[in-house]
Amino acid sequence: MFETIIGLEVHVQLNTKTKLFCSCPTSFNHRQNTNTCPTCLALPGALPVLNEEVLHKSIQFGTAIEATINQVSYFDRKSYFYPDSPSAYQITQLYTPVVEHGKLRIDLEDGSHKIVRINRAHIEADAGKSIHDGEISKVDLNRAGTPLLEIVSEPDMRNAEEAVQYLKKLHSIVRYIDISDANMQEGSFRVDVNVSIRPKGDEKLYTRVEIKNINSFRFIQKAIEVEVSRQIEAWEDGTYDEEIIQETRLYDANRNETRSMRGKEEAADYRYFPEPDLKKAVITNEMLKTYSQIPELPDQKAKRFVEEFGINEYNASVITSTKETAKFFEDMMEEGISAKNAVTWLTVELPARFSGGMDITTSPVDAKKLATLVKRIEDKTISGKAAKEVLDYIMQNDEDIDTVIEKLGLKQVSDTGAIEAMVDEILSKNQDKVEEYKNGKEKLFGFFVGQVMKASKGSANPQAVNEILKQKLS
DSSP states (O other), rough: OOEEEEEEEEEEEEOOOOOSSSSEEEEEESSSOOOTTTTTTOOOOOOOOHHHHHHHHHHHHHHTOOEOOOOOOEEEEEOOOOOOOOSSEEESSSSOOOOEEEEEEEEETTTTTEEHHHHHEEEEEOEEEEEEEEEEEEEEOOOTTOEEEEEEOOBBSSSSEEEEEHHHHHHHHHHHTTTTOOTTTTTEEEEEEEEEETTOOOOOOOOOOEEEEEEEEEHHHHHHHHHHHHHHHHHHOOOOOOOOEEEEEEEETTEEEEEEEOOOOGGGTTTTTEEETTEEEEEHHHHHHHHTTOOOOHHHHHHHHHHHHHOOOHHHHHTTTHHHHHHHHHHHHHTTOOHHHHHHHHIIIGGOOTTTOTTTTTTTSOOOHHHHHHHHHHTTTHHHHHHHHHHHHHHSOOHHHHHHHHHTTTOOOOHHHHHHHHHHHHHTTTTTHHHHTTOOOTTTTHHHHHHHHHHHHTTTTTHHHHHHHHHHHO
16 A cells, blocks of 8 residues: 655746836736846846835735745745746745745545645746747747746645645635736646655655646646556556656646656756845835735635534535635625525536536626525525526526516416415316325325426415415315
8 A cells, every 4th residue: 555745836926017026017918028128038237126016925925824924035046948048047035935834724525624734935936938839949938037936835745635625725815815816727826746655654755756837626636646556556566766766747638647858856956046136035024014914714714604604614615715706605695695595506506507618707697696586586486496497597698587587487476375276176187196195195295286386387386385285185
C-alpha cells in the first residue's frame, strides 16, 4: 500500500490596473506586445518601481489565511533563459517573502475537515507568453511584468480530492477578497502540482515530480491520479529509480497521461541573488491596519448561514463556494421565503437548467425572480410541479412570474367547492374502485388523487384534494 504526497504551487495574477514594476496596463486581450515599455522589455537603463497596490493585496491574502505578514520583505533575482523573459531573469522573493506560515481549512465529501498548511505567498513578476504556431514560435510580452502572488502549500494533501478541495477553497478566497478574478482559462489562476509516493508508514519523502500549468479542477484531479498510478506501477515493477526522476511533466488530457517536459531545476540552477535595483518592501503599521480589514470569508459566511437560516453545513458550504452564489442566496432570503426552499431552487432546480457555459453570474433568472417563484409555491398559488414549468419558461422569456402563471394557466385551484365537485365526479365514475378501497385496498387512494389532478390539469391544490378524498372515502 502506498501513500500519496501532494504539494501545490498556485500563481494568482493580481487584479491591479498596472504591472508590478511599471505603469503598463495589465488588461487581457490587447493586441500582442502593445502593453509594454522599456521596463517590462528590460531595455538597458530602465529601472523597476514597486506597485504599492501589490503589497495591499498581499496583506489581504495573508490576513485571509491567518498567516504571518512580514512588514519588511526583499526581492531576489531568479535567472533563467526563456524567449518569453526578455531580461533573462525573474524578480521574485526567495529568502524573505511577504506572507508565510498560513493555513487553509478544506471540507471533504465525507463531512470531515482538514487543515492544509501554506508555507508562503511571495510576490513575483510574470513572464510573457510563448505562442507556438506550427514550426514558428512567437512571443507576446503583454503579460511580462504582471504581478503574481505565488502561493506554496506544504506537502499536506494525500489524494486528488484533497488537492482539488484545497484549490477550490483558495480560488474562492482570492475572489471573495477581490485580489484576482482567478480565471483559469485566461491564466490568472495557474496550478503546478508536485506529486510523490511512499510506502504507507514510511516517513521519508521520495522523488517529487512537478506537473505544470493545468487549467481546470477536473484535469488537475485526473493528472494527479494518472501520475500516482505511473509512480506506483514503476515501484511495483522495480523500475522506480530509473523511471521516476525529479522533472517537470505536462498533462495530456486527450491521452490522459503525463509526459516529460524537462528536468526540474534546483534552486542553485537559478543562481538566486538579492535584486540590486529594488529597495526592501516595507509595510507600514497603517497599511497593515487598513488592508487587514477584509470581507466575510466563505467559512465565516457558511457558519452564519447555518446559524441564521437553519440550513445544514453541507448546503451552506455549497452556497458559499462562490461569492456570487452566496449573494444570490442572501438576496433571495430578503424576499421572505423559507431557507429550505431557497436552497433547493438555487442549488438544484436553477443549475439544472444552465447550458452552454451558463452559471449564476449569467443566469437569465435573477434572485428576486427566483424568490418570487418560490413564494408562489409557499402561498399555494402554484404547485411545485407547475413552478418547474414556470422556471423552464422564464429561462427563455424575460417575463413577470405572475404573468407567466396566468399565461400558462398554472394557478392552483384551492376552492374547496370546485375540488369537491371534481372528487364527486371521479368517485361516481369509479364505484367499483371505491368499493375495493373500502374493502381494504388502500393503495387505490393514489389512483383517486391522480384522477382528480388529471381532471384539474394539475391545478388542484394537492393538500385540499387529499383532505376532501379522505373525507369522502371514509
